[in-house]
Amino acid sequence: MKDFEIGMSASYSQTITDADIKSFAGISGDNNPVHMSDEFAENSRFNRRIAHGLLSASFFSALFGTKLPGPGCVYVNQSLTFLKPVYIGDTVTAKITIKAIDTQKRRLYFETQCSVKGATVISGEAEIYIPKPNSH
Template structure:
């Protein structure tokens, strides 16, 4: 379940500092199982209740990169959107995401280099008021000049 999605493209000529876009997604057991299959990361902290209960997390958690993938979805679908090329991403995992959590992923334009078509984006994910992931992305934005 994804909420608040406005898909499309915002070309670099129309981007502005401070522009934001977001989405929300409920993380399900199925999401975690599918991510484990696709990524081949079958760490039992994600998949085994008994094992995970005895970890520092005291229960199962979603893969960090599953949560980070929501940032990618905002960038690739909304800001800048279709045609964007990811160049880099820093991530700091601040708190676990658990099955049943509603994750709010948000991206904000912090810098624009028109001559190189580079855009810097502050990125973060929250569960409620808790920041679970934060970082910064650099992307090559689409341009009207290359339609």
């Protein structure tokens, strides 16, 4: 726990493709036509297909498990507010920043944000548990 400080952050960027949306729909079972059908989406308030919000939010999990705090951590809680749509071809940047540390409970608290072209599309907070290292 001593390796972590308030303000530490990590980020990840990925450009959303049609294949990503179709794969996520297959994994999640969410085949909402606003994600899957050009014809349906053209008549929606978005005017074209949008990516699943949880597809972009899943990048937080990637950051926690691989960068900060890293392998072995356990996702405890996540709040999400979806502010703007993400479209095919958008590059989403997910960023996590430590906002509080509870060494007694072995918890890190994060601000989480996804952005596209500098505009926030998802905001939230997360709580991550850090297991005690195995003693040999």
